[in-house]
Amino acid sequence: MSDWLNFETTTAPNPDKKKDPLTIAISPLMVAGTLAQNRRTPIYQAWTHVLGKLPPINNIGQVEAANPPPTVTTLHDAVACFGGLQRPHDDESDGASVLVYVLAPTISVEYSPSMVCLARPVKVPSNTVLTVQVRPYFPLQGVPDGINGLVTRIEPVFAETGDSRLPAKFKTRYGQRFW
Numbered sequence: 563m564s565d566w567l568n569f570e571t572t573t574a575p576n577p578d579k580k581k582d583p584l585t586i587a588i589s590p591l592m593v594a595g596t597l598a599q600n601r602r603t604p605i606y607q608a609w610t611h612v613l614g615k616l617p618p619i620n621n622i623g624q625v626e627a628a629n630p631p632p633t634v635t636t637l638h639d640a641v642a643c644f645g646g647l648q649r650p651h652d653d654e655s656d657g658a659s660v661l662v663y664v665l666a667p668t669i670s671v672e673y674s675p676s677m678v679c680l681a682r683p684v685k686v687p688s689n690t691v692l693t694v695q696v697r698p699y700f701p702l703q704g705v706p707d708g709i710n711g712l713v714t715r716i717e718p719v720f721a722e723t724g725d726s727r728l729p730a731k732f733k734t735r736y737g738q739r740f741w
Contacts (some may be wrong), residue, residue, distance in 0.1 A: 565618045566605070566609070566617050566618050566619050567593060567605070569587065569588040569593075569608065569609075569613065570613065571585055571586065571587045571708075571709060572585075572586055572587075572612060572613050572614070572636060572637070573585055573586065573636075573637075573638070574586050574636075574637035574638070574640075574661075574663060574696060574711070575637060575638055575640065575643065575663075577643050577645060577661060577740035577741075578740070579741065583638075584696075584710040584711055585708055585709055585710050585711075586612075586637070586696055586709065586710060586711045586712065586713060587699075587709050587711075587712055587713070588608050588612065588613075588712070588713045589697075589712040589713055589714045591714070592604070592608075592712075592713065592714050592715065593605060601673070602673035602680070603671075603672045603673045604715075604716045605617070606671045606672065606673060606681055607670060607671060607692070607716045608713060608716060609671075610632055610633075610634055610635070610667075610670065610671045611633075611634075611635045611636075611665050611667055611670070611692060611694070611716070612636065612637060612694060612713055612716070613636065614634055614635060614636040615634065616632065616634065616671065616681075617671070617681065619679070619680050619681060620679065620680070621678055621679040622679060622681065624678050624679045625671060625679060625681050625682060625683055628669075628682075628683045630668070630669050630683070631669065631683065632667070632669045632670060632671050632683045633667035633668050633669045633670070633686075635665050635667055637663045637665075637694060637696075639665060640663040640664055640665055640694075641664050641665065641666050641691075641727045641728070642663075642664040642727070642728055642732075642739065642741065643661060643662070643663055643664070643739075643740040643741050644661070644662040644664070644732065644735075644736035644737070644738060644739050644740065645660070645661055645662075645736070645737055645738040645740060646658045646659075646660060646736055646737025646738055647660050647662065647695075647735070647736060647737070648734060648735055648736065648737065651695070651697070651714070652697065652714065656737075658737065659697060659698050660695050660696065660697050660714075661695070661696040661697075661711065662693050662694070662695055662696075662736055663693070663694045663696065664691050664692070664693055664694075664727070664728060664729060665691065665692040665693075665694065666691050666692070666726075666727045667686055667692060668685065668686055669683050669684065669685055669686065670683070670684050670686050670692070671683060671684065672684045686718070688721075688726060689720055689721050689726060690718050690719065690720060690721055691718070691719060691721050691726070691727065691728065691729055692716065692717070692718055692719075693715075693716070693717050693718075693719050693729060694713055694715075694716050695713070695714050695715040695716075695717070696711040696712065696713055696714070697711060697712050697714045698710065698711050699711050699712055
């Protein structure tokens with residue numbers, strides 16, 4: 563595997579802010595699924611908005627030097643955290659175990675091959691937030707010990723009218739708002 567597919571573990575705020583942060587990893591199944599669909603943007607977004615660094619690909623300095631540069635974040639920059647999806651998620655009929663972190667970057671990174679680099683910065687529409695879904699780690703998923711959860715999806719969603727830092731219809735979209 564090349565370096566851009568070798569993810570390190572990171573931390574995320576615990577939904578209970580009084581407890582220690584969670585240790586999370588990027589799901590190998592998410593990576594395999596996005597690559598199978600020839601989609602690299604979610605992988606680039608995992609680097610940029612979950613791990614807090616631009617993806618290690620050739621000439622990424624061109625993206626870093628862009629004006630404006632990508633908004634580099636981690637899950638500690640989340641503006642909200644929800645528990646449970648009101649829809650199926652993987653093998654759960656209601657997505658009850660899923661944590662959803664909401665990020666509000668202004669500039670993201672997308673896959674866009676050119677003669678210079680395989681990525682480019684892209685403005686995130688003002689009516690959009692980025693959600694990162696984290697599922698508790700289950701030992702049969704082949705992930706190292708000490709991991710509390712796996713990032714299973716990174717999705718842009720429309721923002722709530724009147725509060726552009728929260729997902730649209732968040733009161734019915736998710737089970738519980740932690741913060």
